[in-house]
Amino acid sequence: MTSSMSSSRPYLIRALYEWIVDNNMTPYLLVNAEAERVVVPAQYIHDGKIILNIAPQAVQGLKLGLDQVEFSARFAGKIIDIMVPVAAALAIYARENGRGMVFNEEHSTEPTPPESGAPGDKSGRSHLKLVKN
Numbered sequence: 001m002t003s004s005m006s007s008s009r010p011y012l013i014r015a016l017y018e019w020i021v022d023n024n025m026t027p028y029l030l031v032n033a034e035a036e037r038v039v040v041p042a043q044y045i046h047d048g049k050i051i052l053n054i055a056p057q058a059v060q061g062l063k064l065g066l067d068q069v070e071f072s073a074r075f076a077g078k079i080i081d082i083m084v085p086v087a088a089a090l091a092i093y094a095r096e097n098g099r100g101m102v103f104n105e106e107h108s109t110e111p112t113p114p115e116s117g118a119p120g121d122k123s124g125r126s127h128l129k130l131v132k133n
Helices: 009-022
Strands: 029-030 051-055 058-066 068-074 078-085 089-094 100-104
Touching: 009 029, 009 058, 009 089, 029 100, 058 078
Parallel strands: none
Antiparallel strands: 029 051, 029 089, 058 068, 068 078, 089 100
């Protein structure tokens, strides 16, 4: 019997956001700007991605929901409503030191086996990528 679970991503985003803010750092959200239902200013998209400053002093009405991240922010002096489906969030990290988390793509709720060659292979190599500003 398999029991499926909802995505952990929205919970991790909220927890990491709180941790970054509690440490007096600036939370940045890396977003796949080409994903469906993403609403961000097109002129700030680079290589299909956008980095959003989601610090309390940079946004208004921040909602870190189970399905999407929503807020309003100023871009070139104009207030824009931003909507990011949680699945389009690629990472959340602190601008000052890069600490945070990069998310894997979620295609299903079923666990996937490790991609190592042999059972018990512990090469020590991480699947995470460093995200720099």
